[in-house]
Amino acid sequence: MKIIVDVMGGDNAPNSNIKGALEAIKENDIQIIFVGPKELIETELNKYQYSKDKIEIINADEKIENDDEPTQAIRKKTNSSMVIGLNALAEGLGDGFISAGNTGALLAGSIFIIKRLEDIDRAAITVLYPTIKGMSLLVDAGANMDSKPEYLRQFAIMGYIYTKEVLGKSNPTVGLINVGSEKTKGNLLSKEAFKLLESEEINFIGNIEGRDLPFGVADVMVCDGFVGNVVLKVTEGVAESIFSMLKKELTSSKKSKFGALLLKNELSNLKKALDYREYGGAPLLGIRKPVVKAHGSSDDYAIKNGINQLIRYIDKDIIKIIESQL
């Protein structure tokens, strides 16, 4: 199995991407294709001991930045690590692609270069959403505005399959994000989508409300991309704001600093519970080959785990299962 790694994507590129990939090689019987500036990669690789026969490099001198307009970036930066990496995947040089770069560009590039599955109307961005019970899969986390009920049906089926096969949850629960638990609640989209989801064999548990999401009420949380983006960002913002207030309080006096010191382990446990790093990444769903998006602030540990997830994505032949179900 060959994994193509976007060396230049993410806040800690290239170091973490390379280090994480080398760690993944130790744990798995895989080969890595690094895509990025050749000399930079070689210099970085010199810091580590690794089996040379497990590594290939494809040169790519450009880089897609986080604030590049996605579609423009894919069209114009044809020498970027992301575009060249996706082309390598399309050409069959590797079995899957991982990037911690610009999410919108990765989605646009995957659709342009890898193409959507035939029976899929829209590809979706997924995100592993932290809950007190572990991670849930949020689909769609921001790819598609003004979704139609049929898109949500497809997101639900793809999310169910991925969660079952790759995240290893047997018969995961699927919930529809809505403003009330009753079937008749919500907007036109959610009411119609409810009817479609009801008749699928996906362990649909009905509507789920915002308040219950962080408590892990469903393993797969389905919604329109506008709503998914708002859910995700509000969650990040609330957690961040509470931690910033907590930090301020804990450093407000000598006594509070001492108290905080006694609670060091407990506070770090709390942060860890909200940590994306254990999972490393989440798949783009609905395209013809496996692509995983790693978190923008991924360190080497997150990249390694993202690659491990990509390996299962490939190994379990998720895309074939999705095709056969749709």
Added chain:
Amino acid sequence: MKIIVDVMGGDNAPNSNIKGALEAIKENDIQIIFVGPKELIETELNKYQYSKDKIEIINADEKIENDDEPTQAIRKKTNSSMVIGLNALAEGLGDGFISAGNTGALLAGSIFIIKRLEDIDRAAITVLYPTIKGMSLLVDAGANMDSKPEYLRQFAIMGYIYTKEVLGKSNPTVGLINVGSEKTKGNLLSKEAFKLLESEEINFIGNIEGRDLPFGVADVMVCDGFVGNVVLKVTEGVAESIFSMLKKELTSSKKSKFGALLLKNELSNLKKALDYREYGGAPLLGIRKPVVKAHGSSDDYAIKNGINQLIRYIDKDIIKIIESQL
């Protein structure tokens, strides 16, 4: 000025509603009309010292429950404290109405009994949303699914006026909840609403993203009711889940319990920062008379503050200002 109080609404009814109203009488030159079971109110009133000439009671034997279907409840429970209270407001027996009861029923009742303002397409539920800079007003917090751009324009204007006049923020900022900061981002609704908001004199600061809401990026946060409900409930859920994890960690060992004891004040400051009680309630906007919804779990302090807010809502003649601007 006469304030009509729904004695039976809320988790702590009737005690907190009555106690809070009696406290409001001490602070303001107002009269209170209590609506609810007469004997129950009299028994409760006997616990306190108060000026009898400032109190009236209107008997109402029924109660609208939190899980009653709103429209049905308003139509069928004609002897409920909420319906009788709203009728008293419509007939001019009082100047404003406050209830901590079923939000949907209060909205439906206000529209049926008090009626919408002539130039308003949809009445909105607002909520005071906790941020690290204080409270922001969220409009619409869940009344209207599938909003049109014009509704959002009206929500923005009403929210701006209320925040300026009642919450006392001079030239408050107005933001449109969206998935990106650029004008071209979002769904069809947000793109069209952006254009409308741009041309209003309401200190519109553009799109605001989920992540920034808890940091107080805008004083007035405008969105469709589906999105507003999700924002509100996700915020509550995330805060609750973090506090529940924190509590678990802080009681996990003797050492952590001691640390937590040292941090007692700081942790209570943190909870206080997220506390709705200081504000007590938020207005329904777009109807012909002042109605304030107090939080369902309001204690007497919250009810008192809700009444104080209702007094300013009446005193500043907000509804006339809204009418003249629309």
